[in-house]
């Protein structure tokens with residue numbers, strides 16, 4: 001209840017946020033993620049917010065901090081599954097998640113990360129219908 | 138204007154934010170507000186309650202369901218007895234912050250809701266009132 005679990009998946013860290021975070025929990029997550037990136041040398045962080053119904057400026061700032069701290073340690077951050085209502089609201093609020101990539105779901109987020117760090121996703125070979133956006137570089 | 142339901146919540150610490158947001162959601166859902174409008178209202182409420190905690194050490198919020206010209210909506214009144222705001226016009230500008238923050242809360246909130254009003258007196262406190270109509274925008 002006091003911590004959000006962080007899973008290591010290959011070169012990435014995956015966090016699934018299941019509840020609307022109260023501030024202390026969000027700050028703990030920020031610290032845990034940053035120290036885990038540095039301990040594991042992870043190349044990417046995936047944050048699944050598909051169950052999150054509210055992102056206010058505080059939460060937005062936490063996501064931005066995670067991304068910029070991770071980048072310093074050479075890891076990219078992808079926020080996945082943002083609900084459309086949340087996305088619309090963020091735009092109107094005026095909050096841009098700087099340095100944070102977004103993807104529709106965890107799978108697409110992984111593709112994006114693999115592309116960013118230049119590793120070919122071998123699991124993706126039998127799924128040729130959806131080409132990643134920028135795979136021809 | 139007819140007030141149909143009325144409730145007050147004291148906000149004194151960070152842990153009050155999530156239950157407060159849930160209460161606002163309950164009210165918005167009760168009148169059948171769409172998901173996007175609910176999200177906008179709750180995000181605005183979250184910003185205002187954070188300001189109240191950060192700058193005025195808390196306060197109280199009046200939550201009401203109101204009806205005017207055959208429209209139904211939720212009205213939230215944030216009342217604090219904090220230091221007040223020296224220059225409200227300046228505080229309403231994007232990017233103005235005395236708290237080394239983004240300065241998005243007040244202007245962003247105004248964009249998110251249908252009606253917005255702020256009154257502040259130095260040394261006495263601040264009252265912010267927002268209304269979001271069921272079918273607003």
Ligand SMILES: Nc1ncnc2c1ncn2[C@@H]1O[C@H](COP(=O)(O)OP(=O)(O)OP(=O)(O)O)[C@@H](O)[C@H]1O
Pocket residue numbers: 057058184188189192193217219220221222228229233234235236237238239240241242243244263
């Ligand atoms: N309830 C309040 N009492 C006293 N001052 C306030 C109150 N609410 C806002 N202010 C003042 O207005 C400024 C602007 O508020 P606003 O919410 O727009 O930005 P912020 O809180 O500084 O940053 P952000 O909301 O983006 O984290 C604040 O920095 C603060 O000086």
Ligand SMILES: [Mg+2]
Pocket residue numbers: 184187188241242243
């Ligand atoms: Mg604020």
